[in-house]
Amino acid sequence: MTDLPARRLLLVHAHPDDESINNGATMALYAAQGARVTLVTCTRGEEGEVIPPELAHLVADRDDTLGDHRIGELAAAMKELGVTDHRFLGGPGRFRDSGMMGAEQNHRPGAFWNTDVDEAAGYLVEVIRSVRPQVLVTYDPDGGYGHPDHIQAHRVAMRAADLAADPAYRSGLGAPHAIDKIYWNRVPRSVAEQAFARLRSTAPDAFPGIAAIDDVPGVVNDTRITTEIDGAAHAAAKTAAMRAHRTQIAVDGPFFALSNDLGQPVFTTEYYELVRGTSGAPAGAREHDLFTGVPGVSGASGTEDVPGAESGARS
Numbered sequence: 001m002t003d004l005p006a007r008r009l010l011l012v013h014a015h016p017d018d019e020s021i022n023n024g025a026t027m028a029l030y031a032a033q034g035a036r037v038t039l040v041t042c043t044r045g046e047e048g049e050v051i052p053p054e055l056a057h058l059v060a061d062r063d064d065t066l067g068d069h070r071i072g073e074l075a076a077a078m079k080e081l082g083v084t085d086h087r088f089l090g091g092p093g094r095f096r097d098s099g100m101m102g103a104e105q106n107h108r109p110g111a112f113w114n115t116d117v118d119e120a121a122g123y124l125v126e127v128i129r130s131v132r133p134q135v136l137v138t139y140d141p142d143g144g145y146g147h148p149d150h151i152q153a154h155r156v157a158m159r160a161a162d163l164a165a166d167p168a169y170r171s172g173l174g175a176p177h178a179i180d181k182i183y184w185n186r187v188p189r190s191v192a193e194q195a196f197a198r199l200r201s202t203a204p205d206a207f208p209g210i211a212a213i214d215d216v217p218g219v220v221n222d223t224r225i226t227t228e229i230d231g232a233a234h235a236a237a238k239t240a241a242m243r244a245h246r247t248q249i250a251v252d253g254p255f256f257a258l259s260n261d262l263g264q265p266v267f268t269t270e271y272y273e274l275v276r277g278t279s280g281a282p283a284g285a286r287e288h289d290l291f292t293g294v295p296g297v298s299g300a301s302g303t304e305d306v307p308g309a310e311s312g313a314r315s
Ligand SMILES: [Zn+2]
Pocket: 014, 015, 018, 147, 150
């Protein structure tokens, strides 16, 4: 394992674009610090709507080529974030976007929502045992806002974390590995309220409408937030990554809209709830680093702990 950087972060998302919206600043920050950042995306987002009129033909009920197109958008977004390890769960197209909750696509063969959790988790166990992340980031049990693929991504990620640590589970997938800390994506309600107030006062006409706070995934009372990552230095990378998902996202300054044309804020401080593992912050305080308290990992600069690194090797 001496070829792995000291700090290793795994993010599990449902569709291309979710990673940039939720965690773009965090991913850019850790990638810049030399941490291994691994993104696993569960579907290609084939059922998405398309914003640019000239690309409308890609959608599922016309050419049905949006999935392939979004592979390219995701690759471009990862380039903006400096993330080189991005994969699709089971390979591109193994699981298909299930559409919105209640859609007939939910029950189609191959739809992610229609997939056995343990079967999908097996693919993620292989990644976990290979990359050996100390930190996992995914959604809460509601998937942040109830989309079936987001709920399923939560279930698969949590199940895979357990299975990866179980020595009795499929030894052929690699040596067992226990993840130290698991986080769910969050937005504190007070921060969302302030950001929407700013949107209303400074850019009321940027988009045809303005989203409701509860349209933002993962909004919870502030008391649930354990961790905040200040990504201000990587705000430009985050918005560039969001712009790369051109079929899905329209960015206007510090605001953006999805295909529903409802404006919402881009958060460059990103928030998390630690749900497994021990907080590295004093009681009552928030963490400012996802790796705080992880054994064998120290400080925010990150690269000095690389196992097996020789002095001068990075000169
Ligand atoms: Zn999504």
